[in-house]
Amino acid sequence: MDIRKTKEFIGFGVLKLAAVIVLLALFTILYFVAVRGIKVINWEFLTQMPRSGMTAGGILPAILGTFYLTICAICFALPLGVAAAIYLTEYAKQGRLVRIIRIGINNLAGVPSVVFGLFGLAVFVKFCGFGISILSGGLTLGILILPTIIRASEEALMVVPRSFREASLALGATKWQTISKVVLPNAVSGMLTGSILGIGRAAGETAPILFTAVTFYSVRLPRSVFSEVQALPYHIYALMTEGTHPEAQIPIAYGAALVLVSLVLGIDLIAIIIRNRFRRRKKW
Amino acid sequence: MVIEIQNSKFKIKNEKEEKIEKDIRISIRDLNIWYANTRAVKDVSLDIEKNKVTAIIGPSGCGKSTLIRAVNRMNDIIPGVKVKGEILLDGENIYDEDVDVVTIRRMVGMVFQRSNPFPKSIFENVAYGLKINGFLRKKEIAERIEQSLKDAALWDEVKDRLGDSALDLSGGQQQRLCIARALAVEPEVVLFDEPCSALDPVATARIEELIQELKEKYTIVIVTHNMQQAARISDFCAFLMLGELIEFDKTDKIFTTPSKKVTEDYITGRFG
Numbered sequence: 083m084d085i086r087k088t089k090e091f092i093g094f095g096v097l098k099l100a101a102v103i104v105l106l107a108l109f110t111i112l113y114f115v116a117v118r119g120i121k122v123i124n125w126e127f128l129t130q131m132p133r134s135g136m137t138a139g140g141i142l143p144a145i146l147g148t149f150y151l152t153i154c155a156i157c158f159a160l161p162l163g164v165a166a167a168i169y170l171t172e173y174a175k176q177g178r179l180v181r182i183i184r185i186g187i188n189n190l191a192g193v194p195s196v197v198f199g200l201f202g203l204a205v206f207v208k209f210c211g212f213g214i215s216i217l218s219g220g221l222t223l224g225i226l227i228l229p230t231i232i233r234a235s236e237e238a239l240m241v242v243p244r245s246f247r248e249a250s251l252a253l254g255a256t257k258w259q260t261i262s263k264v265v266l267p268n269a270v271s272g273m274l275t276g277s278i279l280g281i282g283r284a285a286g287e288t289a290p291i292l293f294t295a296v297t298f299y300s301v302r303l304p305r306s307v308f309s310e311v312q313a314l315p316y317h318i319y320a321l322m323t324e325g326t327h328p329e330a331q332i333p334i335a336y337g338a339a340l341v342l343v344s345l346v347l348g349i350d351l352i353a354i355i356i357r358n359r360f361r362r363r364k365k366w
Numbered sequence: 367m368v369i370e371i372q373n374s375k376f377k378i379k380n381e382k383e384e385k386i387e388k389d390i391r392i393s394i395r396d397l398n399i400w401y402a403n404t405r406a407v408k409d410v411s412l413d414i415e416k417n418k419v420t421a422i423i424g425p426s427g428c429g430k431s432t433l434i435r436a437v438n439r440m441n442d443i444i445p446g447v448k449v450k451g452e453i454l455l456d457g458e459n460i461y462d463e464d465v466d467v468v469t470i471r472r473m474v475g476m477v478f479q480r481s482n483p484f485p486k487s488i489f490e491n492v493a494y495g496l497k498i499n500g501f502l503r504k505k506e507i508a509e510r511i512e513q514s515l516k517d518a519a520l521w522d523e524v525k526d527r528l529g530d531s532a533l534d535l536s537g538g539q540q541q542r543l544c545i546a547r548a549l550a551v552e553p554e555v556v557l558f559d560e561p562c563s564a565l566d567p568v569a570t571a572r573i574e575e576l577i578q579e580l581k582e583k584y585t586i587v588i589v590t591h592n593m594q595q596a597a598r599i600s601d602f603c604a605f606l607m608l609g610e611l612i613e614f615d616k617t618d619k620i621f622t623t624p625s626k627k628v629t630e631d632y633i634t635g636r637f638g
């Protein structure tokens with residue numbers, strides 16, 4: 083038998099196996115969460131307040147809390163990250179300083195999320211006086227996803243061909259006109275896709291909001307950005323570690339987990355849809 | 367006037383001095399350009415006449431693109447480029463500190479070696495330059511677009527599909543679209559960097575024809591690899607080698623009786 087063919091067969095086999103294992107892991111998690119969570123999910127579960135000391139009722143405050151925190155993080159981090167990326171790739175002189183900033187940003191991405199939580203506690207909660215609130219938690223989450231947004235945006239900007247910029251500048255466009263009318267429209271899909279994927283991840287984080295935004299139980303829904311909130315990831319954690327009725331709490335935790343996973347997958351789906359829509363339009 | 371001069375050798379001699387004083391549009395003076403540490407253009411000086419076609423020829427990598435891009439300061443956007451010397455546009459040095467680059471580029475348009483339409487519609491491609499330069503009236507924009515597409519010999523092919531993506535055009539059509547886009551803002555000088563390098567003979571012929579017509583209105587500088595093309599369309603010709611200007615003269619002269627041996631060798635293909 084041909085040795086090369088055998089090698090190829092084994093090579094492909096290994097790669098295929100790796101792919102299958104990854105998929106299997108993903109589906110196992112989904113299946114596991116879905117099977118246990120689906121039992122408690124119904125309309126009431128999604129739209130009602132918790133009752134009887136967390137052992138019954140719905141998880142509406144947690145869903146809303148996660149939603150508000152995510153929105154707050156987006157509103158803060160998306161404009162800031164995109165602006166920083168534009169500055170770094172388009173305006174800043176590509177020298178030592180920019181290199182140092184880039185290294186800084188990359189390191190920021192590697193910082194454990196609990197450290198961001200402590201930072202948020204020190205800066206937003208205490209120093210800025212926002213207290214334990216949606217605002218503090220949202221800003222902390224925002225900082226957590228900032229490196230992802232900056233990197234995605236920088237990459238999206240850098241793949242816009244130089245020839246587009248040259249064409250625009252040669253027509254007498256200013257740098258800003260070139261960026262706003264030629265570069266950004268061609269980079270926006272990449273920026274959004276990368277950023278949204280980052281946001282999806284942030285929505286599921288527990289540690290950054292632990293000291294900055296969440297409470298185990300609140301009697302009413304949050305009324306302003308200065309209210310403390312319940313949030314899905316923390317809700318799950320709390321249900322599993324606190325309280326005295328695990329047999330009632332655990333199913334609720336799985337229900338909340340299923341909602342959270344669906345939420346994150348939904349956000350990812352949005353990113354994919356945006357990317358495909360833009361990709362169909364551009365051909366360069 | 368032009369024809370008269372070309373027909374009579376006697377007159378050329380008499381009028382040469384005087385003409386140079388009168389019709390110089392761009393004057394390159396001791397120009398040196400560095401990429402990081404390599405000098406791509408070395409002490410080049412040459413004058414470009416108004417309403418004439420000036421060709422720049424020379425072997426690959428000799429600095430033709432670098433030189434032509436210096437004329438509208440396109441090299442500025444490449445990191446690490448250093449320029450020394452002067453380029454006078456109507457007597458004013460475009461490399462002076464207080465010169466506004468945007469104004470220069472507005473006056474000196476450019477068509478690039480590889481066609482680079484925006485991923486927008488045909489209409490939007492040509493309208494872009496107008497819009498950024500403050501043309502807002504719809505009617506005026508439409509008129510200008512029609513005129514420049516006609517000037518670029520593209521109108522008949524696209525007039526019914528102006529809303530289509532420019533990227534759906536053929537390579538030759540895209541290059542003509544880029545020419546139309548450059549003409550729409552009515553520059554006074556147009557720089558062509560090997561505009562035909564990616565085109566078939568038919569499209570090339572059209573663009574050559576076009577350049578002949580354009581020189582009525584514009585001053586033209588064209589980089590080309592193609593000797594025949596330079597001979598056909600240019601009035602003046604500059605031969606560059608390893609960043610140095612070897613010879614610069616009337617095209618007739620360069621192609622019939624070049625004064626340097628290397629020029630002759632290059633033109634006759636006995637070279638490199």
Ligand SMILES: Nc1ncnc2c1ncn2[C@@H]1O[C@H](COP(=O)(O)OP(=O)(O)OP(=O)(O)O)[C@@H](O)[C@H]1O
Pocket residue numbers: 401402406424425426427428429430431432433444591
């Ligand atoms: N961006 C750049 N960075 C560094 N060196 C460059 C850059 N662009 C060009 N050069 C160098 O400068 C020299 C002149 O290049 P240029 O592009 O002007 O040549 P050219 O005559 O236009 O060649 P061609 O006919 O192949 O287009 C070459 O040696 C090239 O390697």
Ligand SMILES: [Mg+2]
Pocket residue numbers: 430431432479559
């Ligand atoms: Mg070139």
